[in-house]
Amino acid sequence: MNESIYNDTKTKNILDLESTIIDRDENLAKIEIATLAIIFLVTVLGNGTVLLALWTRRRYAGRKKLSRMYFFILHLSIADLITAFLSVLPQLGWEVTYRFNGGFVLCKIVKYGQTLGPYLSSYILMATAIDRHQAICFPLTYCSWTSRRSKVMVWLAWAASLIFCIPQLTIFSYQEVSPGVYDCWATFPQPWGAKTYVTWYGISVFIIPLLVLIITYSCICREIWRSSPGELGVRHRQSYQPKPAVNKRIPLISRAKINTVKQTVAVIVMHIVCSTPFISAQLWATWDPHAYESPFLDGSAFTILTLLYSLNSCVNPWIYLAFNRELPRLLLRHYTASSKHYRSTGTGNSTSNSSGLVETTSDLHR
Template sequence: MPGNLSSPYPGNSSEAWQAPSFTRAAQFRVGATMLLFSFAAVSNLAVLFSVAQGGGRRLSPRFRPLILSLALADLMMTFVVMPLDAVWNVTVQWYAGDVLCKLLCFLKLFAMHASAFILVAISLDRHAAILYPLSSLDSQRRNKRMLLVAWSASLLLASPQVLQFIFRTIKAGNADFTQCVTHGSFRQRWQETLYNMFHFVTLYVMPLLVMIFCYARIMLEINRQMKKNKAAGDSCLRRSGTDQIPKARLKTLKMTIIIVASFVICWTPYYLLGIWYWFHPQMLRETPEYVNHILFLFGHLNTCSDPVIYGLYTPSFRADLASCWRRCSPDSPRTPDQSEPSQEGTGPEQEQ
């Protein structure tokens, strides 16, 4: 396992050490990682361009910083975690020195925390938008504060990776093999397991619980309003002056639910594998190597799925891409109103 990247956080082992090699399964992992990297880079940069340039005049002011931050977090995962994983599997051992060992492990954990915490901020925003619609007057300021907390907490929780006693470069026995690991950084196995479990809670358990709480309350509120409308003779939620949940807001809610579901589906197998490894290190010998690689690649799919989901639910994103294509293509005819979306009130950009 180059860099022990096939488990969330590497651990110490009393097993007889064997130098890893660039196996066929690792070669497949590198090839698949580079394909995912290419797609994630192009799609997330497109979202970033759309939100920062075109989306500024159509996307809801309260929602724009959230999507912008999510795209930035996904780009950090794309340009830090994916290339690091691919190169580390190719070289097998670590050649970049102690400083880069700490820095890249810090950036990896920072990107993973940021992605999870921004999804929490998005969930809290949807919770406030549905349950407390009158609070939307102050929502833009509140979202900026939540994003500041999300990025600051990610920075704080990832900062221990740069300390001397966690990740460092060591040589394996008398062999000419250097690796960036935590081996020997903790006196007892349980100390490292406790450290890993702490990050498991902050990276996955705590964000998941907050998101479940938010969307459970949202579903209960929607169900309550549907029963209320049904009792009044309405068969569905209508977009009118008396509706508390406008149509565009419901569409934004559907988009965020799918984004959160993608996070849970993609990363749950990876973290379960990590827990199994922390408490049962022998699992590396019992589990086929390709299983470890596939589960880690499955986690990368989350970075690719976010821009796809956003594009499917945001007409202005597709309009911005079409406008960019027309500007880049000299033979493409242009009309004055081509850059404006034709769908009004059908996407999250029209939410009030």
Template sequence: MVRDSDKKSSSSRRRMTRSKGTTLQTESPERHPAILTALCKWTSAGVDHPQAATALPPSGGGTQDIQSERQQPVLSEPPSRMDSTPPSTCWSCYNDTDINSFYFYETEQFAILWLLFILIVFGNSAVLAGLQCRKKPKSRMNFFIMHLAVADMCVGVLSVLTDIVWRSTVAWNAGNTACKIIRFSQAVVTFSSTYVLVALSIDRYYAIKYPMNFSGSWRRARLLILLAWSLSVVLSVPVGFLYHEKLIQGRLQCWIEFPDPWQWQLYMTLVAMALFVLPAIIITICYAIIVFTIWAKGRQYSQKATNDETRRASSRGIIPQAKVKTVKMTFIIVLVFVLCWSPYIVFDLLQVYGHIPRTQTNIAVASLIQSLAPLNSAANPLIYYLFSSQKTR
């Protein structure tokens, strides 16, 4: 009897112990702020959403401290001018909000992406079709426009359309090899869209600065295009190595991550320099020289030439009428390029260096900026139409 009593008492104590353990395990997280904070940090890598080229990078599975997380960039990767995702959940975790708040402007982003895809594909298709149907002799300007339209078309198909599909499926289902190839391809077309524009600017500089030097002009144009595409490929090679397929909270993602904040800062600084800062400087210098050259030649002819000579000069495109057109075209090209890329680059750099706090408003702004990243590829065809009447050789 004593043994049976002891067994019952021992069994009762074990049941009570299990009951207490169960209570601790199932207790509401609201009673344990530390647990809630840890869970938020663990989910802060944005695992509920596919990470694209412009998405917030993962925080390493919650192994970093809060200070490190605050220095993670909102937009981790360029060459996908063009491939954004819903913002990461980590910002909302700091504010203890519901997970539905992570999908900022989801409907609006889908609408913007579909609109950009249609404009990019149909606009650049029209440009290519128009170039093929022209009866005039092939010009170097049209040669550059053709390559720029091809690059912009690829941005729409490889980046924007891929982003739309990924937003719909959430998980990455194409495998590790496809992850690397698609990311690499997105980077190539993103850089090429920018560097073909740089090549065009350099060619226009030579055409205006040395208008009578026709020898080797086509060879120079082909060399500039070859350099533009080659440089785009070289700059995109690291992307193929950095991205890889990774299982995140039961979902496969095409992922990129760096263990330390300074590595993100270095990465994004190099991306900003290669994708925006250096091209913008080169384009601005080229067109500044173009404008000054046309202005100087126009002034020279207005002072020394007779009326007949002035008319002949006008036909060669080196006096005020052409100067006005070039100034307008220069202003629009540079302005559109800067306006399309500066919000993306500036916001990204400010965030990666810790100058933008993680708030609901900022993450909403980031999501909209990411969606508008491919805007330059949609705007380029419009520029061609506006200046299609301008004589080019």
């Protein structure tokens, strides 16, 4: 029975691409190694810059407490770094050696870590979407939505991610794939094991978060659309008034909050663009009995496509820096200063020069 499961798994393992390659294509392997190396370097550089900017803002700019949006950005950057160090880097070493040479324990750890980053990124995006939905659609009740609730949502995202990675520990193990050759391989109960797990993974890491994101941001866009005519009308009337109106209407949605929504939507779009091809290909290869007859599945295009699953981790930090112009300005101003005057004023007085940088985005992170 175990031998039958092993043989079937060896021919139909879709979670580990290298296990289906008998004769290694060295040219393709070089492209894979180069792609993974670039993704790893850009991811570490970008997210490291974001974390350094947040630390500098807190340490030297008089902002001792992270705002809610910066708190979400912090954990999204951590999730991207987890993807870099626990998913991309081990896969890069695996591509170099072709066979996994880490042994039984390291096989379990690597396979557990390779799904932690994607889960964590998806669920923190969900928490961010729920928080933004509450702020835009229910601004009055959002005042009572304490920062503790936002933190609880993030910790729940961490807990769910750590739990949903546990099946990787039971599925993958260090096995003898051919006489004298060992590799980190998956074993599924037949005939339903692979279909059940791949379907569950696609639903839990992509489809459910996608539905939550679509619902929340549809409501947000509708609320912004509804508030825009009233806001424009107020501005139009005010332009013809010689003096400010006493009882003028204040827009419920500020430009800063709209900028926050644009930033998050950009991150979500990249998440969908990078994740959809991979998840779709895995589901197709699992459920279509004739998928393995297609040359696309064993071709270079499919291999590179799956490697780009982590591409959003190296794009996200640059989106954060583009939409939060305070962060790159703060880094440049702090680390290119010719003297320590800026650091001392920023540390001693929160209303000094550094506050001028924060002023333009203060409403964005409430």
